[in-house]
Ligand code: KDG
């Protein structure tokens with residue numbers, strides 16, 4: 303879902319509004335409740351527009367609202383960059399680093415295959431890799447995809463029912479990382495995503511079992527709806543923790559950050575109110591030694607990636623950026639000037655966020671609704687996907 307805003311003088315900006323599996327809700331929110339308010343507004347009043355859409359709305363926050371606000375915000379920053387003739391990172395305060403460390407996704411049906419995939423990522427130049435592998439007895443574990451580069455978890459019109467076994471997972475995950483360190487050494491940064499599947503005490507055990515393999519982070523170890531769970535993990539382990547790809551406001555992150563219960567905040571531009579709001583989250587995180595690690599899955603469009611790379615180039619407390627690589631088709635629909643070299647991504651110098659939309663080409667790909675899967679335990683109980 304992409305929002306295009308055009309000013310009266312003919313300057314266009316685009317923002318990503320993709321909320322995987324709930325995209326039509328954002329489209330309706332934008333069409334019915336946001337766009338009519340934008341007509342005739344000064345495109346340069348980015349902060350005031352943000353406050354109007356957030357504060358001015360009695361029903362605030364939530365993924366649909368905050369994704370819609372983000373789309374407007376990013377499109378307005380894009381317009382501002384084009385009017386000023388400056389790349390976005392310069393509007394934010396200029397360069398803090400040359401390139402942005404990224405991590406790719408290596409996955410395999412078993413440990414053997416996952417390790418070979420990590421090797422493939424290293425040969426492409428990656429310095430940081432997220433690794434996931436199949437879980438014995440589990441038919442469709444999280445993060446193990448059919449496609450190697452472009453991974454898309456929303457595969458069917460109605461949610462695919464997948465299974466989950468926590469005991470089997472807790473058994474195999476440390477073995478995966480033991481093998482990866484043995485095969486690939488200690489210089490590489492390794493990451494892992496538990497994708498909200500564990501209870502706090504199970505997450506604490508996993509974090510402790512993974513300590514010998516020095517992870518860059520363990521992500522979404524337990525659902526962060528209740529931040530108290532993270533206190534328990536912290537009590538038992540020094541494995542760094544990352545959380546927040548499903549958060550949409552600073553209020554979701556506040557306790558985790560100020561309690562120093564996490565090390566990396568993953569809330570990203572498209573789902574957390576745009577550059578205007580994520581900047582506040584990043585500044586708040588900096589005060590507590592928490593660094594950024596933005597979500598960068600393929601279901602966030604290249605527009606979000608472009609905006610994120612400018613943000614990452616500026617933000618002082620940068621940690622890492624997820625980079626899952628879009629399909630060639632997606633890259634062609636969204637021409638952009640960022641590029642990958644030696645494990646880092648570099649934003650371009652064109653004005654704004656540097657990503658455009660080829661509307662003619664986009665027309666060739668009709669909308670086909672897909673939802674994310676759901677997960678059940680072996681006894682049939684609904685679980686977190
Ligand atoms: O749409 C859901 C995906 O973005 C999510 O499953 C990917 O967890 C994810 C990650 O860390 O990239």
Ligand code: MG
Pocket residue numbers: 495497521522547
């Ligand atoms: Mg994740």
